[in-house]
Amino acid sequence: MASFETLQLSPEILKSIQEMGFESTTAIQAQAIPIALTGQDLIGQAQTGTGKTVAFSIPVVEAIDPRDQKLEALILTPTRELCIQVAEEIARVGAVKGVKVLAVYGGQDIQRQIRALRNKPNVIVSTPGRLMDHMNRKTVRLQDIKMVVLDEADEMLDMGFVEDIETILSACPAERQTLLFSATMKMGVQRIAKKFMRDFTVITVKQSEVTVPTIEQVYYEVSENHKLDALTRLLDIQNPELAIVFGRTKRRVDELTNALKTRGYLADGLHGDLSQRQRDSVMAKFREGELEVLVATDVAARGIDISGVTHVYNFDIPQDIDSYVHRIGRTGRAGKSGIAATFVTAREVPHLHQIERITKRKIQRLPLPTLAEAKLSKQRIAMEQLLDACQQDSLNGFKGLAEELLEQQDSLLLVSAAIKLLIKGTNEIPIKLTAEQPIRIKKPAYQSGNRRPNKPNGGYSQQHTRRGRTSHR
DSSP, X not given: OOOGGGGOOOHHHHHHHHHHTOOSOOHHHHHHHHHHHTTOOEEEEOOTTSSHHHHHHHHHHHTOOGGGOSOOEEEEOSSHHHHHHHHHHHHHXXXXXXXXXXXXXXXXXXXXXXXXXXXXOSEEEEOHHHHHHHHHHTSOOOTTOOEEEESSHHHHHHTTOHHXXXXXXXXXXXXXXXXXXXXXXXXXXXXXXXXXXXXXXXEEOOOOOOOOTTEEEXXXXXXXXXXXXXXXXXXXXXXXXXXXXXXXXXXXXXXXXXXXXXXXXXXXXXXXXXXXXXXXXXXXXXXXXXXXEEEEOHHHHTTOOOTTEEEEEESSXXXXXXXXXXXXXXXXXXXXXXXXXXXXXXXXXXHHHHHHHHHTOOOEEOOOOOHHHHHHHHHHHHHHHHHHHTTOSOOHHHHHHHHHHHHHSOHHHHHHHHHHHHTOOOEEEEOOOOSSSOOEEEEOSSOTTSOOOOOOOTTOOGGGTHHHHGGXX
């Protein structure tokens, strides 16, 4: 893994990458981008889900000058779904630079595409068959193409596009740069490479072995601005001993950490901007159970090996499969079981299905718990807290007060009031944040400046302190 800052990218690209939330490169990105930036032809053998779209999107955008208002880059994909996905990714990479991208695929009204082509896109992402239609109509001309990318080349050949691909490549300028990405190097792919590519370099990135048999993997489809509520509702109900929450960026980690703290959770953040001393302090508290939730970026969490982590929450879905496998592997250590939950927006569901295909594991979709279920869980925890407190030896000093109260009120009423105090509600207030989307947090029931109520001692270890602060969310 390497930082994007080490790749000598333009300020516009670096800003786009930062806004996209990518903290470090994947293996294919670290190897392919420097070579592609030199203008050399390249073959990248890598599976879907390794981050290869960004690996070719960055060189494509770097090679384009939007002021020329010419079609300078062409990306061919086998399916309309991948066509749309790649176009969206290139648009995000080129957003700051002002690069115009158009997806062209079968099944969409061709007249609409013709009208869009009049806006002179800099990049076209297309399926081969539909691009051939436009070439025959002369609504797409390839004389100014500087770069061609064949994405999922083996799949395009398997689908019978070999003649279309040869026709398209023959119509492009001979001095163009060609990048080819394929999961396999079948004979058809090799023939295309030998015929249409010059002095190419081959990069091979193997998918990491996926061994997560003891981890229960689930996901929740939730909109971006409801993720925090979803997370805290799960924390309340699942009541994990130790949990790691993964965020996409350092800023995301800071804001999520602050939001959780404001809601009363014992949380702290871990990311690359922390000094080694700060990092060691956070990890020490997490190991000792002084924290119940660790919020971290992928880079910062590398090498974390702590037993007792029962839950991992992917607040933001990772960009590549390796990161996903690494994240969920922080739980289920030493043969123990663990739960890995991922929050995805509707647009991210196809990416999650790619993770399923490559890991060969079904990720179960679950409905978010209802507010009623969360309330019942809080009641259960409060009851457990009271029952556990009954086992303590330090209650003698309170028995006189209890007898006095029992003389004034019914015992059932007193216990009900005690439970109510432990699970009393909170007032929701919006706080403006600078992350990808606003995160709504709740103001604790106790007033700022006051100390939080003491948690019960006795049979409770520090990593069970959640029950002691349930009433202050």
